[in-house]
Amino acid sequence: MSQQQQFNFSKNVYVITNCDSLLGYALAYRFLEAMKNREEGPEISGHKLRLLCRSRSGFGLSRLEEMGGEIVEVNYKEEDKMRHCMKDVRCVLLVPEYSSDREKEADCLLKAAKHQHVEHVALMSCLGVDRIHKKDSNQQGSEFHNLEQLCRIEKMVKENFSGEKHCIVRHPMFYQLLYYLAPQIERENFLPLPVEKNKKWSTLDMNDVIEGVYRLAKKHRERLVGQQVDEIFKKQVYDFTCSKPLNGEEMAREIGEGLGQSDMKFKQISESDMKKQLEHIKKDDRFKERPDQRGDLKKGRDGFWSFPINKFIHDRKIETFMEWWRLANMGQLDMHSDELRHILDREPHSLKKYIEVNRDQFKRFK
Template identity: 75%
Template sequence: MSQQQQQQSNTSRNVFVITNGDSLVGYALAYRCLEAMEKHEVEPEISGHKIRLLCRSRSGFGLSRLEKMGAEIMEVNYKDEDKMRDCLKDVMCVMMIPEFSFDREKEAECLIKAAKHQHVEHISMLSWIGVDRIHKSDNSQQGSQFRNLEQICHIEKMVKEEFSGEKHCIVRFPMVYQLFYYLAPQLEGENRLCLPVEKNKKFTSLDLNDVVEGVHRLAKKQRERLAGRQIEFQFKKQVYEFTCSKALSGEEMARQIGEGLGRHDMKFQHISGNDLKKQLEHIKNDDRFKERPDQRGDFKKGRDGFWAFPINKYIHECKIDTMMEWWQLANKGELDMHSDELRHILDREPHSLKKYFEENRDQFKRFK
C-alpha cells in the first residue's frame, strides 16, 4: 500500500480501541485519551475520532464516567473471534492490555486474529518489566513458577510476529505506586510497609500517572507517523522499558514513603506471599475500596484522580497470582534495572516515590 493509499485508509478508520477497560491501567489510559480530546490536545485530523473501550463487564467499575466523556463501552467475550471482529470494525489502532485471566493467551490470540482480519494498522501492547528475564534461572520448575509471566511473554511474541516491523509497539512497565493504596491501612495505621520481597533486593516501580502519560505521548507520535509525518528517533522503537530513575530496596522505599507522608519512622517488613494474599483478600471486602474518590487529579503533577484509584473489584485470583510471580522475580534480583526511555519520552524525570506520596498525602490519610 502506498503512503497516499494508507493515509486514505486511515481517514476511513476513526476508532481507537483500548482493551481491558475494567482494569486499573485500562481505565486510567482511557481517561487520559478522552481528557486529551476534551481539551483539544489532539491533532486536528483526529478530532472526530472516538475511543472504544472493551471490557468483560461494566458493572461496578465506574465506566459510565468515561461514557459521558465520549467513550464507546463494549462488553466482550475475548475468546469469541467473530464478536471480536465486530468490535474492531473501522479501527485504526488497538492498545492491548492483556487480561488478568488464566485464559489471557487464548484471548489475546483471538484479538490479534480479529485485528488482522479487519486490517487494523497498528497494535500496541502493555507488558510487564522483567518478562524477558524469567528464563535466566536454571530452575527446572521455571515454567510452573512463572506461568502468568510466561503467558505474557507468548503474547509479546504473537504481537511481534503478526504485526511485524513498525506495525507494533510493546511497552513494559513495573508495579505502579497506586497499588500501595491496598497497603494504606498498614502504612497509615501501623507505620509499616509490608512486602514479600527481601529487604536487600532492589526493584523498579513507577507512578501510574507517568506510565499513562508516556503511553499517551507514544500513541500521539504513532498517529503522526501514520499520517505521514516524520517523528523523532526515540518514538520509533518497537519495545520500550519504562522504569523509575533508580531501583529501590524495600527499606529505601519505606523511608521515601515515610518522608512523603510526613513520617520519618516508617519501617519495612518482609512478609510471605501468603501473608500478602491474605491482606488483599481482606481488602476485597473493605468498603473504603468500593467506590472511587471524586478528585479530578492531574497526570503531569502525579496527583491521583478518580481514575487512578484501585477499587477492590480489581482484586481477583489471577491478578494476585501474577503479582506474586513478579515479586519472585524481584527476589531473584531480576528487577534491579534502569532505563532512560520514559525520561526521554516525558522530557522530565519520572515522579519519585517520595514526590508521589507528598502529592497524594491526603488521599492516603483517609485510611488512618
C-alpha cells in the same frame, strides 16, 4: 491521494481493551481527556475511542462514556464479535486480561484485528518478563506461570503485527498499589512486602506510565502524516522504569518522608501473608467505590481514574504480583532505562514526591 491513504483515512476508531481494569481505565481516561481538551492535532478530528470490557457494571465506566467513550461489553473469545469490534479500527491498545484464558483471549483479539486490517497494535506488558528465561526452564511453569503467559502474548503481537506495526510497553508495579497496603502503613507504620530488604526493584507512578503511552501514540500519529520525530519514538519495545530502583528499606523511608512519618520501617513478610492482606482488601468497603476527586494527572495527584478499587484484585493478579516479587528476590528487577524520562521530557515522579502529593488520600486509611 493514493488508495492506501484513502483506506487509512476511513479508519477512524481507536480501541483500548480491558477498560474494567486499573490500567485500562486510566489509559482510556487520558486519551478521552486529550480529545475533550483538543490536545490532538487536526488529523484526529472526528475519531472515536471504543473501550472494551467484560462488564460495565460497578467500574465507573459511565464516566468514560460521558467523556465520549464508546463502551462495548465483550467476550474476548468470540471471534465473530471481536471482528465486529475491530471494524473501522486503526489502532488497538491491548491491556491483557487477568484471566485463566488470557492467551486465548489475546490470540482471538489479534486474529480479529488482523482480519479487519488494523494498522497497529500496542501491548501493555510487565517489566522483567524477558528475564524469566534466565531461570532454569523446568521451573518456569510453577514459579512464573503468569509472566510466561505475558511473554507468549508479546510473541503473538510481534508475529501478527511485525515490524513497525507493533509497540510493546513494559512497565513495573505502580505506586498506586500501595493504597492496598495503606491500612497497615498508616496504622502500624511499616511497609510490608514479600521481598528481601536489600533487593532493589523499580516502581512507577501509573500517571507517568499512561502519560508516556499517550505521548508514544501521539508521536506515532505524527509519523503517519509525515512529520519527523525523535528516534526514541521509533522503537518497538520500551522498558519503563523509575530513575533509580530502590530496596524495601529505601522505599519505606521515602514513603515515611512523604507522609511526614520519618520512622517508617520496612518489614519482609511471607507470600502467604501478602495474599491474606490482599484478600482482606477485597472486603474493605473503603476500596469499593472510586473517589470523587478529579486529581491532576500530570502532577501525579490521583483522581477517580487511578484509584485501585477492590474489584481489581483478581486471583490471577495476586499471583502475578507474587511472581514479580520473586523476580525481584532473584535480583532480576534491579534495572534502569532512561526511555520514560526521554519520552516525558522530565524525570518520572519519585516515590517520595508521589506520596507527598497524595498524602491526603493515604491519610484516609488511618
